[in-house]
Amino acid sequence: MNPPPDPLVAAIRTTIRLARLAQQVCDDGGLTLPQYRGLSILVDDRRRAHEIATYTSTSRPAIASLTSGLERMGLIERTTAETDRRGVYYTATEKGRQVVAEIDATMAAKFTKVLGENTALLHPLASDQIEAALDAQLAHDFGPE
Template sequence: MSLKQSPSRTALEAARAATRLARQVAVALGDLDLSPSQYRLLLFLSEGNAAASAVAGRLAVSRPSVTALADGLEKRGLLQRQGDPSDRRKVAHELTEAGRQVLAAADEAVADRISGIVAHLEADQADQALEGLALWNEALTLVRGGQEPRP
């Protein structure tokens, strides 16, 4: 099924798959007592520390939502907050070593879950499905970076 054959049907199938896949990610994270939102925050912070406003913008959530997510992760010792000495209003969030370890375990759990699902496909289809998800990751990264769509 190609996008050129039936864009609306293909887009609908992709949207439905993304929704179902999101649930599978949530199931994989459940054993680690992480929500998908907490996982996304850990992923973002693995790229470096960030102020709450930057985190909120990047995760497309409100600042109070970032605060609630960070509160839970901080209580578990997975992130730490540090005030900015030059501006007391700013607080940076940073992963702790425990946070990096939980993120690595979460990455493995999600990858294992996805691998288990695609194992139901023929080998070439499984490869295509995984490559498709990797392309989605690339596209989402480009959107986040503000890159204009390609012609």
């Protein structure tokens, strides 16, 4: 397959193909890619629904379905905010943390199997600058909290 002449477009197309690998691993692990993204940010800290929606690029109405599904699977739990009884926080359960760890390990193994020594080429994608740019775009798309 011939890459497009524009290196940026070629890199974007490659990123999309890599996302498909990640999606396959998530599917095999019993989660959709949005569920994995949502659960993965809950491993380190509790979050409110709008934060999960923003991070997963899921509409605020659809986040109820995502969180309900994760809760039914026993992967997250909800708690009421101490200061605002209407507010709800979500936290990963121990089972949820284990599922994320297993998917992460499987994903690393899958990418290593497919890419071999070329996995090091992916390391620059984990930069603070890229994360900040993605966060800024999410804030633009979803508005203030």
